[in-house]
Amino acid sequence: MQSVPEFYQGRNVFMTGATGFIGKVLIEKLLRSCPDVGTLYILVRPKRGQAVQDRLTELVKSKVFNKLRSEQPNFSDKLCGISGDMMEPEFGISAEDQQLLIDNVNIVFHSAATVRFDEVLRVALEMNTIAIKKMITLCRKIKNLDVFLHVSTAYANCDRHFIEEVVYPPPCDPNKLIEAAEWMTDEMLNKITPQLIGDKPNTYTYTKQLAEHILVTEAKDLPLAIVRPSIVGAAWREPVSGWIDNLNGPGGLYVAAGKGLLKISKGDPNAVADIIPVDLCVNMIIAAAWHTVVHKPKEVLIYHTxxxxxxPVTWGEMEPLVMKYWKSYPLDNCFRRPKTVLMTKDGWLHNYWVVVSHLIPAYLTDLxxxxxxxxxxxVRIFEKVHKIMGTLEYFTHRQWEWTHHNRDVLLSKLSAEDKKTFYLDPRPLHWPSYIEGYCLGAKMYTLQEDLSGLPAARAHIRKLRNIRYTFNTIVVVILWRLLVARSQIARNLWFFIMGLVFKFVQNFHITSTIQR
Known part of the structure; x- marks a missing residue:
């Protein structure tokens, strides 16, 4: 039986979403663990005046490739940038580059998508659903296509509690919606969006479900596989523990808590936080493609990751772990001293503390x-924090159950060596260690903060603590003195307490004198 590295030997890969979080780790793992893989053709969108080659040069400088760079200094020779745009007809790929792909590609990994949960329906539909139709058209032209793997999401069917490895029927015909969107104005489409998505929380999950339906109905003649990851988080083991390059999802909340910005969060502390490390997700993508070609399943297989x-770990169990490690590895220039973040399902309590702990300090600071x-x-920073909180709110209130039969079958087919290299089992993950790596990764790779600055960061935290204690003491004294000035009872209580304090100090002094 062909091992996974042997399968990829000499095969050329076309990738979308390669400049994204999952895409970078996929490139790194594929080149490092399958060193004889052929050329990786990467769809890159020119932007900000940068040509494709400039963006590719910038990509290979990323710290995610440090380990690969030490083992294969010339790894970038296997990368070939293809200029294109997911929003354009035929992805905006030139005729010459299309022919290059048609003649040479064997494997297609499609992970490009808009991950903005609040994206307007037209853009989400174009990026997440219509792009699938374009990719099917391209794949049919490829002369030696072995497998077309699509990266979806485990939340494509989040309106169900129990989710199996099947493609469920969508709430409407995707093609009819696409046709309607062509003549509808943006205002009309945005107005009916809530009715279209129904019980789903956002346009992302809605359009991802439509994309899956298109795949299994219009591309039955292609060798397909679908991988459904949940919330993709920092790396567990590879390429380095804790690697992450964005503040999307939980990482943004972790950093906000570490900076002392986040004091209250809305959600169920007893709900399971289904955060899957990015390296587990990438291993599944690589192994699922191998399984599709080598074992030739009779139907399209969906792999839940x-x-x-x-x-399981709950959001409530995760919070003290995050705060514990921020005390050990504080972030630079914290706004406030990191303390416990309260998670509550009570909407009134949440709104109250948002005003008291978030908005009032933000406006006073800006003043x-x-x-x-x-x-x-x-104020602008807190708005971003609240936006991240809003996108996660649906997922922090609920939990789901997924089946994993296809993953277990895949695991049974892997050799012992491949199981070690392309590990898929999440059970050995130790959450405290993982969260520690997540926090350190967010500090070092996302915020670009050096660990040599930890002494200064800790000194800043001590300074914030002293300022806090001083402020609280002054407020208490002022309030108390105002009460003393207005009430005889309060004055009597004040003198009584001060008398007790005086007697305690006096007795302490006499006892110390006798002992000497």
Whole structure:
């Protein structure tokens, strides 16, 4: 039986979404663990005046490739940039590049998507659903296509509690919606969006379900596989523990808590946080493509890449772990001292603490910045934090159960060596260690903060603590003195307490004198 590295030997791969979080790790793992793989053709969108080659050069400089770079200094020779745009007809790929793909590609990994949960329906439909139709058209032209693997999401059917490895019927015919969107104005489409998505929380999950339906109905003649990861988080083991390059999802909340910005979060602390490490997700993509070609299943297989059923951790259990590690590895220039973040399902309590702990400090800080001639920024930062909280709210209130039969079958077909190299089992993951790596990764790779600055960061935390204690003491004294000035009872209580304090100090002094 062909091993996974042997399968990829000499095969050329076309990838979309390669400049994204999952895409970078996929490139790194594929080149490092399958060193004899052929050329990786990467769809790259020119932007900000950068040509495709410039963006490719910038990509290979990423720290995610440090380990690969030490083992294969010339790994970038296997990367070939293809200029294109997911929003354009035929992906905006030139005729010459299309022919290059048609003649040479064997494997297609399609992971490009808009991951903005609040994206307008037209853009989400174009990026997540219509792009699938374009990819099917391209794949049919490829002369030696072995497998077309699509990266979906485990939440494509999040309106169900129990989710099996099947493609469920969508709420409407995707093709009819696409046709209607062509003549509808943006205003019309946005107005009917809530009715279209129904019980789903956003356009992302809705359009992902439509895409899956198109695949299994219009591309039955192609060798297909679908991988459904849950919330993709920082790396567990590879390429380095904790590697992450964005603040999407939980990572954004972790950093907000570490900066002292986040004090309250809305959700169920007893709900399972289904965060899957990115390296587990990438291993599944690589292994699922191998399984599709080598074992030739009779139907399109869906592979769930989730963790909650087998190694669960709740949002409430995760919070103290995050705060513990931020105390050990504080972030630079914290706004406030990181303390416990309260997670509650109570909407009124949440809104109250948002005003008291988030908005009032933000506006007061911006007022102070204006007074000293600096540009206000805290209100804008808190708006971003609240936006991240809003996108996760649906997922922090609920939990799901997924089946994993196809993954287990795949695991049974892997050799012992491949099981080690392309590990898929989430049960050995130790959550405290993983969260520690997640926090360190967010500090070092996302925020680009050096660990040599930890002494200064800790000193800043101590300074914030002293300021907090001083402020609280002054407020208590002022409030108390105001009460003393207005009430005889309060004055008597004040003098009584001060008398007890005086007697305690006096007795302590006498006892110390006798002992000496």
């Amino acid at each position: 989730t963790i909650g059923n087998e190694n 102070g910045l204006r007074c000293i001639g600096q540009k206000p920024r805290m």
